Amino acid sequence: MKKSLIAIALAGTFLTACGQSDPKQTNSTIVEATPAAKAELGEFGIDLTARNEAVKPGDDFFMYASGTWYDNFEMPADKTRYGAFTQLAERSEDQVKAIIDDITSRQNLTPEEQLIANFYNAYMDTDTINKLGVSPIQATLDQINAIKNTDDLTKVFGNVWLTNADSPISGGMWFNRLGPDQYEFTIGAGGLGLPDRSYYLEDSERFSHIRSAYVSHITEMLAFAGIKDGQARAEAILALETQIAQGQWPREKRRDRDLTLNQIKRADLAKEYPNFNWDLFFEQTGYSIPQLNVSQPEPIKAMIALVNQQPINVWQDYLTYHTLSNNAGLLAEEVFNANFAFYGKELDGQEEPRPRWKRAVDEMSATESLGFAIGKVYVERYFPESSKAKMADLVENLRTALGQRIDGLDWMSGDTKVNAHAKLAAFKPKIGYPDVWQTFDGLTLSNQDLVGNIHKLRQYFHADSVATELEKTDRNRWGMTPQYVNAYYNSSFNEIVFPAAILQPPFFDPNADPAVNYGSIGAVIGHEMGHGFDDQGSKSDANGIQRNWWTDADRAAFEAKADQLAAQYSLYEPITGHFVNGRNSLGENIGDVGGLSMAYHAYQLSLNGKEAPVINGVTGDQRFFLAWAQVWKEKRTEQSMLSQLKAGTHAPGHYRALAPRNHDAWYKAFDVKPGDKLYLPEDERVRIW
Template sequence: MKKSLVAIALAASFLTACGTSDVNNSSNAAVTAPAGKAELGSFGVDLSARNESIKPGDDFFMYASGTWYDNYVMPADKTRFGAFTGLAERSEKQVKEIIDDIASRQDLNEEEQLIADFYHAYMDTETINKQGITPIKPTLEQIDAIKSTADLTKVFGQAWLTGASSPIAGGMWFNRLDPNQYEMSIGASGLGLPDRSYYLEESERFAKIRTAYVDHIAQMLAFAGIKDGKSRAEAILALETKMAEGQWPREKRRNRDLTLNQIKRADLAKTYPGFDWDLYFKQTGYQVPQLNIAQPEPVNNMITLINEQSLNVWQDYLTFHTLSNNADLLAEDIYNTNFAFYGKILSGQEEPRPRWKRAVSEMSGTQSLGFAIGKVYVARYFPESSKKQMAELVENLRTAMGQRIDNLDWMSDETKVNAHAKLAAFNPKIGYPDVWQEFDGLTLTSDNLVSNVKNLRQFFREDSVAKELKKTDRNRWGMTPQRVNAYYNSSFNEIVFPAAILQPPFFDPNADPAVNYGGIGAVIGHEMGHGFDDQGSKSDANGIQRNWWTDADRAAFEAKADKLAAQYSQYEPIPDNFVNGRNSLGENIGDVGGLAMAYHAYKLSLNGKEAPVIDGVTGDQRFFLAWAQVWKEKRTEQSMLNQLRAGTHAPGRYRALAPRNHDAWYKAFDVQPGDKLYLPEDERVRIW
């Protein structure tokens, strides 16, 4: 469902922004392989998923996973399913077991009581349905009482607490010129559709979505007692269209040169006049002595709209978004109405997810009880042996990357010194935090869900405000251990791998080494690659954004990156809707470079020996099959469109094609000129 998002460019790059996609194509149940036996097949790859009637060189995705793809039936509560979803569902079920165990006991410690109370409140649909919109009435009344731009600004400033939306929004991040300092980053936000293109493109597809959006807004406004909803909904769409016109395209928001615009608080009103910044920040609690304006022109455009548009339209806008953004927490008729648009129409999801799964999702975030749950998750489900093996793999990948830097023919020795320094400084975090989040002072109840969510928001905001002027906390994690994902944080130059991703098909201690290198090895390489992608490469070994390249080396790098962007921009998942190779460039560099690093490390691990053939599959074939099956997925068309327009990653079926840039893949599968994926050697993009 729709969440209130801040449309600013942050400096963390994730393996998959969607984080939801199957391990087994017939069951989502947790599977534990007998000791010494790989969980998937005889060596770690599901060979039954292949469609061997398809040539690898024509469609490597369908060759590796085509039988699974053709036979898999999408569950009604899903919009996509693949390798990530299976692990995510496994993690969900494990977390539910933890919560059920806690909720059934009486002898609870303070953190366990918080978990039990929140879960009881979320699952108490009888109380929630009786309350209707009552839990958010104070916010709706505040919106209804707006009489001036000052009143409006206060509501915008409180959106972090109330769940309302705001055209100007931000959050605390790190000072990109001094990662030891926190810094508020501000940008343009507040759209109800996934991307500005949903408002601005004139095709029939998007026109139908906008018509459905107006109908949906009117239905949601009716819950607040607004009768003439249709005309007011049209005015909200018109407002959001102006907001979309004033915002940057996503590929521009990625550019860290454009999004680094530091300014002293004292100078803010002069450069961005017409907005009461002091009143706005007063609602947040932050002192904000210095901040970064991530999108200068869009912020000024939003200020113009705040002053020019009717207060009545802004009130309706806020009423709608407060209802919509809180729908998951409100009565089922409100939730179902919101789902009918955001779930069915925008995403192609036929049925809502079971309530317990929504509860687990709500509780598992970093700004919720995720780390309290994660502490138990790690104790139950994450063996320390996996952490040790993962640490060894990271070092193997670091060695491989170092050798690859030495062998680059397009980079000078001067730049290589800086590249090696950055590589040596990579800080891997594996499994779980060394220091756990504490929840002292947090109060939750078992009978007021909205109040619980507000208390959590307030708790984490107060924690952030208390740290604002202190040295940054390098022990912090941006994901909980039970999250199936990974990320790179350029400010700390760290690569982070939560416990939940360290399972098949990514990592299996009983799998053949080629499989682990093609799976988790390439994931490690992907995250390392973010430190050297088109944007991550703008920060140095200490996480400081600066140019550590010679001009000639940077130009050579950009030429290769442009070539990769053009390659991915040719993929057309939906007629007339292509992958945005420029917006997904960082992820694609991570994939192509990560594969190269992982393959190099795999070859080093063989110590010059030839890998055995297993079940008729060579070592190199196992390596590339493992990669392709990590990205097997099936999507609804609506979900695919959303990914193309609003996501920073190429869809999985195209990430599976990254090997077409690697010579070893051509040899492994006898890919020849005339095959659809064949690239002449001079067109294969080799960056790292």
């Protein structure tokens, strides 16, 4: 199984498809579901007590659906946001903790259980960790101190996959977008310590304060490496990172797959991007793959210029700081606490750190850690096969619905519809857990050496990636572990993936009313399917190959609708003066609006022409849209909200809950009329899929 890949470029968390045609009442594979027992939430799967019925649905559907909860909920001190996702993630954490506690309490463990026990015990051994101080990363700090020239610097940059230092030029394995059966090495620009380039470049009191606090933080962290005159050196690091930020593309440009597809042969790299020792860089990575992609050509050239222009001592301080900061969670508590004071409290408004055991669970549950060893047990204990079967049925229901909706599109020609149907038919769903589990043959971990364990895991996964770089891509691989609360679409494999942990209330409850499941997990399925048809996913075909399968007129019609949606979301202002980036979040917003339409269409099909019952005074359509809105209930610190606006690809939950304003059925269900704040005239409601 392929393991070491560039940070997975998977399209998001939820929801896609928008409506042009009326659902056809057919005898297709759509089946009618009925509750078998009491739902976990309320009487039928929704928490009606969370509503604030004093708010008109047409004025603020988020507050109508969840306002009482929002007004009364107190943010836990160890959180920066809390909502349905957080609640379910905590359930998953508790379940994983129970698995670990069981393993660590027993003798005669299997090899994988021993790995889990040793890693967890090493992570929780704070006495040993505190005694070691920063010594576990001293070898990396020594290498940085020994840098004499740009070749030495390049060696460190090429080795960050192991040391978790930082680099303005980085790369990793991904799939060849023009031939997904092959891997390629993608080179990109990075290296910032603040969440986004805007934190360096925006001229306001808020960002000026953050930059000042960042300098103070860097000064404190450098002291752990014995650097006493840290203030001036910290200011030089900020100045360097500001230049890095100036050289980078804005986020909305970085997500454009046409701009980020720049394939080049390894043999031509030095000619096209001179003045950087690429051979030395790749020697550190171990890769010899001849096929490359440079995701940001101009920024890479700008980073090369900085490598050659900036004094070596500034780069040394930059690397020293980032090595300490990026590894702080593995080091003595005084180092971790200093790092948390800035990244947790200052940047995100988090009052106190998460409990150490939760941080251990997070570290262990990653894909390139012990996540699949734990996930195998998680699935056995907590994921019924009946849920997988029901989820598979729902996926096919949504596939049927989207197929009908494609047929009904009045803006798409027949030629493009043929290709759209081919892509839809080729969608591969992965539900719950992998068919082929990750193995850990030959790996050993200590119960006393946390950083050593991290390095062993990185080396283990990296060695496998290097060994298989020229082999056919592994389509059995998963980019998330089963215990992770999320979902994603992978355009290269044209697959939608739903880990087991998300298939629980409020997203999926086999005992909930059908309207609720269609409004929650149904829209989740639709969202992920829709990523194959959003502004970027739509650039790949049924086989995952990036190519234009549209007529020019159809593509222009699609982009006009996408532009309209981007403009709509760009009007939302969560913080005074700071708006949702409708262009950067466009793929997710298309997913939300479109997925909701697709799920509603499938729900109507499931009724087989019958009228949905009214339950506790709530109609079927109202239950559907309320389920959607309560999936996105959340509360955030203002600092976390700012980071989401500047660095996130999703709109905040409050505004994701407002996606129904683009759907005619919502207006009828809640009697939304002109004059209501969310009211959109029919010609301004964005209907794409």
